[in-house]
Amino acid sequence: MDDIVQAALKKWPNVPHCYGWLALDARGDWYMRDDRIQQAGPFPQVKGSRIDHDKLLAFIGRNYASDDRGAWFFQNGPQRVYVELESTPWIWRLQPDGSVLSHTGRAAQVDSCWLDETGHLYLATDLGLGLVHTQDMTLAAEAIDARRWTPQDCIAAKLPSTHGFRRRPRPETTKPA
Missing domain, CATH: 3.10.540 (duf1285 like fold)
Known part of the structure; x- marks a missing residue:
């Protein structure tokens, strides 16, 4: 910060x-x-x-x-x-050298790869979960073909709960005493 x-x-x-x-x-x-x-x-x-x-x-x-x-x-x-x-807290931009950068320019290390029911590809990294940018799917396919990543099936609607993020933050409500 x-x-x-x-x-x-x-x-x-x-x-x-x-x-x-x-x-x-x-x-x-x-x-x-x-x-x-x-x-x-x-x-x-x-x-x-x-x-x-x-x-x-x-x-x-x-x-x-x-x-x-x-x-x-x-x-x-x-x-x-x-x-x-709209989707995840991070949007990943894949680089020709195999590195992964966030939409904010931060470098990330990939832990796992996820593929949802509509064909969207996600990477879980040391920064958190993010969606692979649509323009980078050729590089993603190359990483999968080279067996650097092995996609696991997931359901898009469950990603926030399984990966600990909120799509629509709202103020916490306090219960009356």
Whole structure:
């Protein structure tokens, strides 16, 4: 996490969390979802404004993490902005040299490979579970053919529970005493 973000957290420790305003699609693109977009429909049916600014994308990537509930967020200074996920917390970009990078540019080590009922390929890594980017399926097929990865069957709807992440984070509700 950036030093400036750490300092902001110390200066303003009780800033309320933000929900619904940031989303990650299945191609690794970030979307801003203001009130108007949220009212127009749920993500990913209504995506919002794609973030294209390189420095903002890098800032989000450096400050992207998960909480103990498996909800992913971007720590924007003192405010935690929870992320709605179309698929998984990570979107993997495969490199010609066999390495794996996340949509945020972080290197990952593959632990296992999963194939769902619709043919989507996922990699469980030291960073967590992620979907292989559609543009990288040729490289994925080469890794499977070379027996570097052996896909195991999975059901897409069960991935959040089996791999410990939330697609739609919501505030915790407290029960009345």
